[in-house]
Amino acid sequence: AQKVTQAQTEISVVEKEDVTLDCVYETRDTTYYLFWYKQPPSGELVFLIRRNSFDEQNEISGRYSWNFQKSTSSFNFTITASQVVDSAVYFCALSGGNDYKLSFGAGTTVTVRA
């Protein structure tokens, strides 16, 4: 069974601060995929990033970066120089093996104050 834990319930920052969201996962599959989604107040889940289990290269995409560490089963996500528009709920998700479903964490609410 897949399990995703997002220990941070809420994070509040002032604009231009960096925000790091923690995600810890559990899986028995050797091949799996990790995702981050953003859910603004409108409700739609917006895809942000995807990593597979055999590629631990960490990258930066614009203001987003991620840190994938298989040794600690963590997939943390950072927003650099946060903006008010980044205010949303952020979900970490996992799929793996022959399972087509996404298992989501509980989400972290990010509030960026002007």
Place this chain on the structure above:
Amino acid sequence: KAGVTQTPRYLIKTRGQQVTLSCSPISGHRSVSWYQQTPGQGLQFLFEYFSETQRNKGNFPGRFSGRQFSNSRSEMNVSTLELGDSALYLCASSGARVGETQYFGPGTRLLVL
């Protein structure tokens, strides 16, 4: 490309009624998944369809059912609605393989009175 569309966007029903929600995937996507989102349970997987066949099913009662048509459009149905079925129902589409990115629609907000 147009994104995933869901209709209706909002729905109010009473207990005991049934409801049908519709989802049109991104053009070329043949897999459609459905999720329920509630404040208490978070995001939970309902089922996934590919080429008109259900490949995966979550832990929901038989009142929740779905189907997929030959054009990949999908519907889900909830019969004998209960108050606890009030939720945001999200549809996602993706390619055929495990691990492909799922792209979500705007959701249908269902309120059961």
